[in-house]
Structures are given as structure tokens and as C-alpha cells.
Amino acid sequence: MVAHSQDNIKGLMLALITAIMWGLLPLVLRTVLELMDAYTITWYRFLFAAILVGFSLKHKNKIPALFTVDKSWLKPLTIAAVFLSFNYILYLSSLYFVPAETAQMLIQMAPLMMLLGSVIFLKEAFSRGQMVGSFVLITGLVMFFNQQFSQSAALAREDFLMGFVIMLGASLTWAVYAIMQKQMLKKFSSTQIMWVIYVLSSFFFLPVSSPMQIASFDWIALMLLLFCCANTLIAYGSFAKSLEFWPASKVSAVLAITPLLTVLFATIAEQLFPQHVTAQSLNTLAYIGAVLVVSGSILTALGNKILSRDRVTQVKNRLLRKG
Known part of the structure; x- marks a missing residue:
């Protein structure tokens, strides 16, 4: 029981770190995109990760034997790398057409697709609590971004x-x-999987990148x-x-708070660098939506404990006793 509780805490903390990093990313990427093309940025990101993770695995003598004795997993890893590479370049390309906040609203389709896919294809459990949490989360997202839905016409319709x-x-x-990543964890560690994907993806983007663009960069x-x-x-x-x-369904629920973090970081950045960043003002409906997003994430992550039959029965019995 203690080990299970510790796994829940570790899973939650790691998912939150991911959400924070992704919440900050579009704000920085839009600035870098003014100086470097999307292909080169993506190549540098994959190359950096491939080198550092490779050194770590080499030091621990855990480089996967994909190219020697076990080539059967090379195909699914290559497919995963291709899909992640497309994700990177498509996300970056979208920032040419829509603002960072809008991009983060739209990318929330990804964890929702992952949630549905993990239930349908990986046969992961989808409890009553997770159903309620997902509904609250989706409702909150719609409410939180009500201004962007209404203001989308302010952007060029074609863009x-x-x-x-x-x-x-x-x-x-x-x-x-x-x-696919979830399935491959049966054979390799998460670090091994990501290293192979980083290496393959860096090779994918090398022919279309222009590394020497970095020569014109200042230190900032x-x-x-x-x-x-x-x-x-x-x-x-x-x-x-x-x-x-x-489970993938719980991780995807926590990642749904990413757009909320992006707006928060944009607000902070506006206070620190008002000449460079302009945060979006939120109405009352958006703030209510923010509360629902966080509540939905918590319900989806902890729904089994909060809305299990035993828990509901306990609450009913307590209310009856008080009555």
C-alpha cells in the first residue's frame, strides 16, 4: 500500500514537471522563431537531448542493444520517433499562425486523444471518478478559453x-x-526509449536544418x-x-492544466518584461473555467479514491447518521 501511494506521488510530480515545462515552452519558442527556422530549432532540441541522455546511458552501461541482438523493437521505436518528430514540427509551425495561448488551448486535443486511446487500445480502466473528472476538465477548458473562442475572428480567418x-x-x-511509448515500456526503460527517439529524430531533421544560424545569436x-x-x-x-x-489516462489529465500554466507564466512575464510580453486579460467565466480545469484534473487523477463506491457509501452513511 505504501509503495502504491509513493508511485502515485511520483507519477503526479513528474506529470506536473512536464506540464510546467510545456507551459513555458510556447512563450520562449515564439521569440526564438523570430531568429531561427522551425526545422533548425527542432534539430538542436533533439540533438541536445540525444547527446546528454546518451552520455548518461553510456555511463550506466544501459545503451539499448537495438542494433545488435534485438532488432525487433527498432521498427516501433522508429515509428514513435517519426510521430514525435511530426508533433514537434507541426506544433512549431502552428505558432506562425496563432498566438501561444491559442496554441496551448488547441494542443489540449492531444492529452484528450491520448486518454481515449489509452482506454480503447491499452484497455486501461476508466472509473466513475475519472469519467466525472474528464467531464469537469473538458467543461473547464471550454469555459477557460471562452474569450479565445470569441476572439478567434480577430485573427485572420485563414490563419x-x-x-x-x-x-x-x-x-x-x-x-x-x-x-506507443506506453507499450514499449514493457521492453525498455523510459530513458532508453527517449534516447533512441532523440537520436533518430535528430537524423530526420539534419538534412533540412541550418545549424549555422546560431552564429548570429547574442547571449540572450x-x-x-x-x-x-x-x-x-x-x-x-x-x-x-x-x-x-x-496510467496514461491519469498523466494526460494532469497535462490538461498546461494552458492554465501558460497564461499564468505570460502574466508573470508581462510584469517582468512589459515591453516584450502582453498577457491576455481573463473574464469571470475564464476564472471559473480555470478552477474547473484544476478540479477536473484532481478528480481524474484521484477519482478512484474520491468517487469510489466504498467512498460514496461511507459519505452517505455519515450523512444519514448526522441526519
Whole structure:
């Protein structure tokens, strides 16, 4: 029981780290995109992660034997790398057409697709509490982004439509990658899986990247690019590790708070750098939606304990006794 409780805590903390990293990412990426093309940014991010994780695995003598005695897993790992690579480039490309906050609203299709896919294809349990939590979460997301829905017409209609279609593709490719990642954990550790994906993805983008663009960067731009690279390592490393302790459906629920974090970080950044960042103002409905998003995430993650039959029965008995 203690070990199960510790796994829940580890899974929650790792999922929260992933959400924080992804919440910060679009704000930084939009700045770097003004100085470097999407393909080169993506190549640097994968290369950085591949080198650091590779050194770590080499030091621990845990480099997977994919290219020697066990080639059967190379195909699914390659497919996962392709889908994650598409996710990266599609997400970045969408930022050319829609603002960071809108992009984060649209990418919430990804964890929802992952949640449904994990239940349908991985046959993971979907309890009463998780159903209620998912409904609350989805309702909260819609309410939280009510201003963006209504203000979408303020964007060029063609740009918003293009951004939506691109982000739909990014969401679908990410969900496929995430589900495949969960299946491959039966054979490899999360770190081994991510290292192979980083290596393969860095090779995918090398022919279309222009690494020498970095020569024109000042130290601030270099730090921003370094953050994007480190973000890849920390976010996906934490995400992959969280799947070892938690079901994919619970992890996806926690990741749904990412747009809330993006708006929070944008508000803080506006206070610190008002000349560079303008945060979106929220109405009352959006604040109510924010509370529902957080509540829905908690219900989905802990629904089995909060809304289990035994718990509901206990609550009913207590109310009857008081009555």
C-alpha cells in the first residue's frame, strides 16, 4: 500500500514537471522563431537531448542493444520517433499562425486523444471518478478559453483555420507517439526509449536544418535556445518516467492544466518584461473555467479514491447518521 501511494506521488510530480515545462515552452519558442527556422530549432532540441541522455546511458552501461541482438523493437521505436518528430514540427509551425495561448488551448486535443486511446487500445480502466473528472476538465477548458473562442475572428480567418488544422495534426501525432511509448515500456526503460527517439529524430531533421544560424545569436538568444533544448530533455524525460508510475489516462489529465500554466507564466512575464510580453486579460467565466480545469484534473487523477463506491457509501452513511 505504501509503495502504491509513493508511485502515485511520483507519477503526479513528474506529470506536473512536464506540464510546467510545456507551459513555458510556447512563450520562449515564439521569440526564438523570430531568429531561427522551425526545422533548425527542432534539430538542436533533439540533438541536445540525444547527446546528454546518451552520455548518461553510456555511463550506466544501459545503451539499448537495438542494433545488435534485438532488432525487433527498432521498427516501433522508429515509428514513435517519426510521430514525435511530426508533433514537434507541426506544433512549431502552428505558432506562425496563432498566438501561444491559442496554441496551448488547441494542443489540449492531444492529452484528450491520448486518454481515449489509452482506454480503447491499452484497455486501461476508466472509473466513475475519472469519467466525472474528464467531464469537469473538458467543461473547464471550454469555459477557460471562452474569450479565445470569441476572439478567434480577430485573427485572420485563414490563419486561424490553418493553425487549427496544423495543431490537430500535432495532437494526433503526439497521441500516437504517447500510446506507443506506453507499450514499449514493457521492453525498455523510459530513458532508453527517449534516447533512441532523440537520436533518430535528430537524423530526420539534419538534412533540412541550418545549424549555422546560431552564429548570429547574442547571449540572450543563446540562453533562450538552450532553454528550449533543456525543455525537451526535462519535459519528455519526466513524461516518459511518469508513465512508469501512473496510467496514461491519469498523466494526460494532469497535462490538461498546461494552458492554465501558460497564461499564468505570460502574466508573470508581462510584469517582468512589459515591453516584450502582453498577457491576455481573463473574464469571470475564464476564472471559473480555470478552477474547473484544476478540479477536473484532481478528480481524474484521484477519482478512484474520491468517487469510489466504498467512498460514496461511507459519505452517505455519515450523512444519514448526522441526519
